[in-house]
Amino acid sequence: MAEVALKALSGGLLVLVFAALSKILKPERFAGVFSAAPSVALGSLAVTLVFSGTKDLTAIGSGMAVGAVAFVVYCVATAPLVRRFGAWQGSAGALLIWATVAAAGYAVVLS
Numbered sequence: 001m002a003e004v005a006l007k008a009l010s011g012g013l014l015v016l017v018f019a020a021l022s023k024i025l026k027p028e029r030f031a032g033v034f035s036a037a038p039s040v041a042l043g044s045l046a047v048t049l050v051f052s053g054t055k056d057l058t059a060i061g062s063g064m065a066v067g068a069v070a071f072v073v074y075c076v077a078t079a080p081l082v083r084r085f086g087a088w089q090g091s092a093g094a095l096l097i098w099a100t101v102a103a104a105g106y107a108v109v110l111s
Helices: 001-024 029-051 056-086 088-111
Strands: none
Touching: 001 029, 029 056, 056 088
8 A cells, every 4th residue: 555655646746847847848738748657657666666676677667668659559540540430439449459559569578
């Protein structure tokens, strides 16, 4: 329970740091890019390092990388699929593509 609470706290603090940084940078639209996912990922890695040491960092980092690649593929696939098939079918198709890429990535990472 303490590990989960520390991950939430560190992720939140890093969101604040990245938000302050994005206010300094121009244009301010970088706030969304730098705030959420990188902050939570860094917070999670820091807490994992404290609680588990370096042995789990490789696995967690690999999982984050696979998830990021799958998300990018999902984003690229969604717009054309929604345009062609409509919101429900296009979104479902993109989600299926995401699941396939993520599963394939995790299979590669785990092997």
